Amino acid sequence: MTIRIRQLKKIYRVGVETIHALRGVDLDIGRNEFVAIMGSSGSGKSTLMNILGCLDRPTEGTYELAGKRTDRMGAGELARIRNEQIGFVFQSFELLPRQSALRNVELPLVYARGGWLGRRRRAREALERVGLGDRMKHRPNQLSGGQKQRVAIARALINKPTILLADEPTGNLDTQTTEEIIQLFRELHAQGQTIVLVTHEEDVAAACQRIIRLRDGAVYSDQPREKDPVQMQRDAQGIGAVRGPTT
Amino acid sequence: MIFNPLLLLQTILLAIDQIRANKMRSFLTSLGIIIGVASVTSVVAALDGLKTRVLTEFETFGATKIFIIHERPAGAPRNMYPFERIRLKVEEVHLLREHCPSIRRVSPQTSLGASIRPVQLQRDAVTITVHGIWPDWHDIENRSVIAGRPFSQIDEENARKVCLVNESAIRELGLDADPTGQFLLVNDDRFLIVGVVETLQPTIFTMDSVATEVFIPFSTAARMQPPEFFFYVLGQAVSPQASEEAQAEAEFVLRRARGLAPDEPNTFVVRTIDQFVQQFKALAAGITAIAGGIVAISLLVGGIGIMNIMLVSVSERTREIGLRKAVGARPSAILMQFLVEAIMLCFAGGLAGLLAAQALVTGLSKIPNAGLDAAAIPMWAVILAFAFSAAVGIVFGMFPAIKAARLDPIEALRHE
Numbered sequence: 001m002t003i004r005i006r007q008l009k010k011i012y013r014v015g016v017e018t019i020h021a022l023r024g025v026d027l028d029i030g031r032n033e034f035v036a037i038m039g040s041s042g043s044g045k046s047t048l049m050n051i052l053g054c055l056d057r058p059t060e061g062t063y064e065l066a067g068k069r070t071d072r073m074g075a076g077e078l079a080r081i082r083n084e085q086i087g088f089v090f091q092s093f094e095l096l097p098r099q100s101a102l103r104n105v106e107l108p109l110v111y112a113r114g115g116w117l118g119r120r121r122r123a124r125e126a127l128e129r130v131g132l133g134d135r136m137k138h139r140p141n142q143l144s145g146g147q148k149q150r151v152a153i154a155r156a157l158i159n160k161p162t163i164l165l166a167d168e169p170t171g172n173l174d175t176q177t178t179e180e181i182i183q184l185f186r187e188l189h190a191q192g193q194t195i196v197l198v199t200h201e202e203d204v205a206a207a208c209q210r211i212i213r214l215r216d217g218a219v220y221s222d223q224p225r226e227k228d229p230v231q232m233q234r235d236a237q238g239i240g241a242v243r244g245p246t247t
Numbered sequence: 248m249i250f251n252p253l254l255l256l257q258t259i260l261l262a263i264d265q266i267r268a269n270k271m272r273s274f275l276t277s278l279g280i281i282i283g284v285a286s287v288t289s290v291v292a293a294l295d296g297l298k299t300r301v302l303t304e305f306e307t308f309g310a311t312k313i314f315i316i317h318e319r320p321a322g323a324p325r326n327m328y329p330f331e332r333i334r335l336k337v338e339e340v341h342l343l344r345e346h347c348p349s350i351r352r353v354s355p356q357t358s359l360g361a362s363i364r365p366v367q368l369q370r371d372a373v374t375i376t377v378h379g380i381w382p383d384w385h386d387i388e389n390r391s392v393i394a395g396r397p398f399s400q401i402d403e404e405n406a407r408k409v410c411l412v413n414e415s416a417i418r419e420l421g422l423d424a425d426p427t428g429q430f431l432l433v434n435d436d437r438f439l440i441v442g443v444v445e446t447l448q449p450t451i452f453t454m455d456s457v458a459t460e461v462f463i464p465f466s467t468a469a470r471m472q473p474p475e476f477f478f479y480v481l482g483q484a485v486s487p488q489a490s491e492e493a494q495a496e497a498e499f500v501l502r503r504a505r506g507l508a509p510d511e512p513n514t515f516v517v518r519t520i521d522q523f524v525q526q527f528k529a530l531a532a533g534i535t536a537i538a539g540g541i542v543a544i545s546l547l548v549g550g551i552g553i554m555n556i557m558l559v560s561v562s563e564r565t566r567e568i569g570l571r572k573a574v575g576a577r578p579s580a581i582l583m584q585f586l587v588e589a590i591m592l593c594f595a596g597g598l599a600g601l602l603a604a605q606a607l608v609t610g611l612s613k614i615p616n617a618g619l620d621a622a623a624i625p626m627w628a629v630i631l632a633f634a635f636s637a638a639v640g641i642v643f644g645m646f647p648a649i650k651a652a653r654l655d656p657i658e659a660l661r662h663e
Contacts, residue, residue, distance in 0.1 A: 050657050055573060075578055079572065079575050079576060079578075080577075082572075084575070090660070094566065094569075094573075094660065096567060096570070107570075107574055108575055110254070110576075111254075111571070111575040
């Protein structure tokens with residue numbers, strides 16, 4: 001298992017109030033899975049995402065990433081795990097505004113051991129992989145939203161992460177661009193990348209293999225995506241993805 | 248944390264980038280440092296130049312010179328040490344000459360105002376200061392006789408009515424360029440002019456160097472004054488190194504001559520140029536210390552400016568910090584990034600300050616007669632300025648850097 005979570009609990013204390021953000025989550029995600037995590041606000045999906053991304057530690061329970069327990073690691077070790085094992089894609093891209101696409105993609109290598117070796121080349125390759133080979137010197141303000149997200153995805157991929165974590169990656173994009181980004185995720189998945197994405201858009205989740213729904217800090221449903229008949233037909237015809245019914 | 252020179256290099260480049268991106272802000276931020284460094288280095292440079300000049304003049308003035316005068320012990324009542332008792336006596340000068348091996352030459356000097364006019368010319372008499380000296384005076388003061396002859400021992404022993412004049416006296420009295428052999432009427436006594444004494448180039452110690460001077464033998468001058476007249480003694484040590492020794496010997500001889508008990512204070516004072524040099528050096532060090540204090544305050548103010556803007560920068564770049572942490576930057580890497588930025592700001596300020604100081608000092612040294620032509624920024628001031636700038640950067644950059652390093656990446660990424 002790439003990800004193995006057992007009885008994960010997260011309790012926040014806000015003043016005198018105690019908030020149980022996660023109330024005992026069990027979860028296994030295997031290699032090369034393409035998983036969507038869904039849930040309304042307050043369901044605990046952000047908390048779970050933060051713990052999966054090693055940005056936060058659980059109050060209780062265990063989290064194994066690629067066979068290593070991370071739930072009791074210190075800040076320095078967690079930083080290394082984030083650097084080497086996890087690629088983040090954020091809703092608002094989080095690119096450094098004054099740096100070129102290439103420099104943005106290189107950023108994780110700045111903090112990686114031995115990261116200066118072939119840094120430029122690796123960044124170029126990552127950008128080519130997301131289809132931005134001709135935009136390397138552009139700054140974020142010279143790129144469209146979809147292109148910015150591609151740069152962010154290239155940045156997430158540069159260190160060959162164990163998992164690619166995307167938090168509402170299409171939240172700031174229009175329909176057309178959303179399609180393109182989803183398509184990119186599919187391609188990466190096809191190349192063997194393990195992907196976990198958090199979304200509240202059913203049609204984005206529909207692109208995944210497996211949908212995990214959270215409610216009140218616990219897993220409410222965990223099932224393979226039901227193939228929508230229209231989609232199946234279209235897949236068979238090789239037309240590609242279409243949007244599901246709007247929620 | 249393993250020290251990573253490449254990360255440090257990147258951090259430095261990043262900091263330079265950041266400073267260049269906010270040129271105006273960076274300049275205003277480091278203005279405090281710039282002004283602080285510029286003012287202190289120029290003050291130090293000016294002081295250093297002045298010191299060099301003064302010390303050079305001390306050298307020409309005579310590092311071997313000794314000055315002895317009576318002095319009432321501090322706090323002692325006047326009636327206990329009347330002038331008649333503590334004034335120098337001619338016998339004491341002889342003792343100094345005989346019994347001080349470190350003193351090569353010695354001469355008393357007394358001064359009196361006299362009305363003088365040339366005998367041959369029908370002119371009004373003028374009042375001129377007449378100095379009574381021994382022949383050794385010329386060597387002590389390094390003022391030789393450029394025409395005629397100096398005083399001889401016979402002149403002194405017989406209290407002969409002979410005199411020497413300087414160029415200013417020649418002018419004032421309307422004498423010939425070489426007045427040797429002519430006579431002056433000094434208080435209605437005829438004095439034979441035997442020579443001309445050279446005039447020294449003006450120094451900062453001889454305020455009125457072109458004073459009109461007439462010299463007569465000391466014994467002659469003594470006879471023209473009341474029995475208990477005032478004079479002081481000039482001496483010359485055998486070498487500059489021996490001046491302290493000479494001072495001790497003079498004190499010993501005079502104490503013995505005056506029969507002072509061991510617990511009794513000196514009723515005279517022996518000064519050497521060396522002492523003046525020490526005093527001047529102490530004064531210069533004091534001024535440097537005061538300037539240092541002022542600069543410490545200005546650097547403190549500059550440092551607070553740096554800290555303030557770094558705090559603004561941390562808060563402005565919270566999301567960036569969050570992102571950097573998310574992609575694997577350790578807290579120590581973030582700490583270093585902001586610390587290096589603060590240090591670079593201070594360093595840039597220090598460098599700009601030094602350049603400004605150099606311009607200022609170049610300007611100062613061009614001012615005529617200010618005695619600052621030797622002004623230059625000493626190397627230690629350059630090093631100190633940079634060290635101080637770096638220290639200010641570290642001290643005042645630390646708090647914002649720690650703040651940045653401690654940011655929670657989740658919170659930071661959520662920051663608006």
